[in-house]
Amino acid sequence: MSWATVSGHRKGDNPARWAGNLKELLPAPAKIAKEANHPAVQIDDAPRWFAALKAREGLGARALEFLALCGLRSSEVRSLTWDDVDKDKALVVIPADRMKAGKEHRVPLSPEALALLDALPRFEDNPLVFPAPRGGMLSDMTLSATMKRLHEADLEQGGEGFIDRVSKRRAVPHGLRSTFRDWVAERTSYPGDMAEVALAHKISNAVEASYRRGDMIEKRRRMMADWADFMCGNAEGGKVVMMR
Numbered sequence: 001m002s003w004a005t006v007s008g009h010r011k012g013d014n015p016a017r018w019a020g021n022l023k024e025l026l027p028a029p030a031k032i033a034k035e036a037n038h039p040a041v042q043i044d045d046a047p048r049w050f051a052a053l054k055a056r057e058g059l060g061a062r063a064l065e066f067l068a069l070c071g072l073r074s075s076e077v078r079s080l081t082w083d084d085v086d087k088d089k090a091l092v093v094i095p096a097d098r099m100k101a102g103k104e105h106r107v108p109l110s111p112e113a114l115a116l117l118d119a120l121p122r123f124e125d126n127p128l129v130f131p132a133p134r135g136g137m138l139s140d141m142t143l144s145a146t147m148k149r150l151h152e153a154d155l156e157q158g159g160e161g162f163i164d165r166v167s168k169r170r171a172v173p174h175g176l177r178s179t180f181r182d183w184v185a186e187r188t189s190y191p192g193d194m195a196e197v198a199l200a201h202k203i204s205n206a207v208e209a210s211y212r213r214g215d216m217i218e219k220r221r222r223m224m225a226d227w228a229d230f231m232c233g234n235a236e237g238g239k240v241v242m243m244r
Contacts, residue, residue, distance in 0.1 A: 039164035040175030043182055049162050049171075050231040052150050060142040062116060063130040067143065067173060069113045069228050071180045071198050073100065074173050078138045081127040090114055090221075105200045108221035110228035143173045180227060187230070190223050198223065 001014045016022065041049050053065055067077045076094055084092050092107040099105050109117070123131060132138045151161040151170050162171045177199055184195040198220050 037164075037167070038175040038178065039167055039169040039171045040178035040182070041162050041171040042165050043179060043186065045162055046179055046183070046231055047233045049150060049154075051233065052154065053146070056146065056150075058146075059120075059130050059132075060138060060146050062120060063138055064143045064146050064173060066113060066116055066130070068176045068180075068231060069110060069116070070107050070224070071177055071227075072107065073177070073200075074140050074143050076105075078128075078130060078140070078143075080129040082122065082129055083127065085117060085129065087114065087117065091217075099200060101200055101202050103200070106215055106217055107198075108217055108224050110221075110225045112228040112232060113224075140173075147171060147173055183227065183230060184223070188223070188226065190226075194220060194223060 001010075001016070004010045005012075005014075013021070050065075050068060053061060053068070063077050066072070066080075067074065070077075070092070076098065079098050080092070080094070084094055086093065087109075090109040092109060094105045094107070096102050096104045117129070120129065123135075126135055128137060130138050132142070147162075148170065151163075155161045163169060164171060164175065181195055181199065184190050185192065194216050197215050
């Protein structure tokens, strides 16, 4: 609209202008817009869901498994290349131009995540870690369809499926990041800001963001290993020790 006005194709103010115009008549968008969270697998269902996922074949299932183990977004997993992977350092480094926040993201790999990568085939003519059958990048629907099949299979076996505790909707791939975040908050003593770094969330405090340079990579390594143990059903229960 502004371009058309400056170019001489129209005259007058923009009738949809917010400041000094519609703002005086309508409520603020933030007060009426409801943000819908992505449906997540419930914490208690996560190990059962992960076991069902591991039993499935195909690169789509492996991509979803890697997403769950590393707390990544679908696009970050589907665009992952072998050049991003450093097996010797058990590390994945995703360039800034492929991250939502526009900042390089380092991901410490748990033993389970490394074993997953070691078992994957590599194609000489394709740099992608999880390529589509015809050679391109997997579609987002591939991971979503895998989640849907896991839910339906559980229902067929007499289970309740994998639904979000609050919304009662079927869990989706992006919701696994919420499952991880809930596990950190409710089942561990790891600090919340470490989980936020693992999820590559922006630091809301501008002052803190300007001073923070590190990404707690070694501390996060232990956290991601514990998360993998939990998902694989290997988490150890606490021991009661008699103090004398």
